Amino acid sequence: MSDSVTSANRLLSILKNGIFFLAAVLGLLVSIFFAVSFGAKDITLHTVWSAVADYNPNITGQQIIHELRLPRVLGAAVTGAAFAAAGALMQGVTRNPLADSGVLGVNAGAMFVVALSFAFFPHLSYALLMVLSFFGALASTALIFFISAAGKGSMTPLKVTLAGAVVGALLHSLSTGVAIYYDLSQDLAFWYAGGVSGIKWAHLQVLVPVITVFIILATFMGRSVTLLSMGNDVAANLGVNTALTRAAGLMIAVVLAGVSVSAAGAIGFVGLVIPHIARKIVGVTYRLIIPMSALLGAIPLILADLASRTVSPPRELAIGIMVALVGVPFFLYIARKEGREL
Known part of the structure; x- marks a missing residue:
């Protein structure tokens, strides 16, 4: 009897999660549709469909859709997915609910390298800039964990968060200094x-192949990350190589964050907020949290981009500002909640 009840509950859980994932995919498709269809210039839905299905570069409306809106909307989707998946992975392997590539200073490391590249190697290809951004993010991550591990006591989530804030502020200041000295403020804005x-x-x-591959790798790590999020002792007793899992997880997260920064800039808080929402929807299993975070993370960046170019046309607002309007209050809420628990 108990086995049949267990099987029924498992089947119900699979069905429920399947519905949630289907809803997330539909939400993503609807967001893409609205973001491509609407903008500063009014374009008919027929023109939008023609630009996608039968592109004619000689028609201005189709050219706007195909060359401007469609790539930026898809870019928002993949970078939002990458930031969110990176945040979920970081929260799992560090057991830190405040972990996020922006909060921990990883984005700042990638940004610093972008600033140096603009100053000394202005004609770099995008692929090489992406690689350098990854190494910048990796270097800042290593520095953050070195600082948080130094001194007395163990490396707590609070120490990692504080070290990330300090390193992030330092690297942001250095990036600003490079931009001012080499007159790059306009280029780096x-x-x-x-x-x-x-x-x-x-x-x-x-972008698409790199981000897709590393989100898949992150999802495959889901079981080990789930066990690691329960504690080192629990994970080790269940056969998880904790050091290797933590290192691999952080490496994948750094790749996702560094690649995204090279394309969309240092957008914060997506990786902080979205994994918490995904966890509420699908539970504590990272095999589900990571892909759900990727799907959900694409939506706010698409909508933020749509808002940025429709609120005050023809001028555009920064996506980072709109994301921060939601992200900062959420960060303060989580920080206060964790502070009470500590």
Whole structure:
């Protein structure tokens, strides 16, 4: 009897999660549709469909859809998915609910390298800039964990968060100094504020495969990350190599964050907020949290981009500002909640 009840509960759980994932996919598709269809210039839905199904570069409306809106919307989707998946992975392997590539200073490391690249190597290809952004994010991550592990006591989530804030502030100041000294403020304004208007089809040819592969890798790590999130002792007793899992998880998260920063700038809080929402929907299993975070993370960036170019046309607002309006209060709420628990 108990076995049949257990099987029924498992089947019900699978069905429920399947419905949640289907709803997330539909929400993503609807967001893409609205973001491509609407903007500063009014374009008919027939023109939008023609630009996707039968593109004619000689028609201005189709050209706007195909060359401007579609790549930036898809760019917002993949970078939002990457930031959210990176945040979920970081929260799992560090057991830190405040973990996020922006909060922990990982984005700042990638941004610093972008600033140096603009100053000393202005003609770098996008693929090489992506690689350098990854190494910048990796270096800042290593510095953050070195600082948080130094001194007395163990490496607690609070120490990691504080170290990330300090390193992030330092690297942001250095990036600003480089931009001012080399007169790059205008060029780097896009990356500082965050935005996807500069993403073209050539960028997507690199972005989409890299981000897709590493989100899949992160999902495959889901079981080990779930056990690790329960504590080192629990994970080790169940056969998980905790050091290897933590290192691999952080490496994948750094790749996702570094690649996204090279395309869309240092957009924060997506990786902080979205994994908490995903956890409420699908539970504590990271095999489900990571892909759900990726799906949900794409939606707010798409909508933020749509709002940025429709609120005050023809001027555009920064995506990072709109995301921060939601992200900052959520961060303060989580920080206060964790502070009470500590």
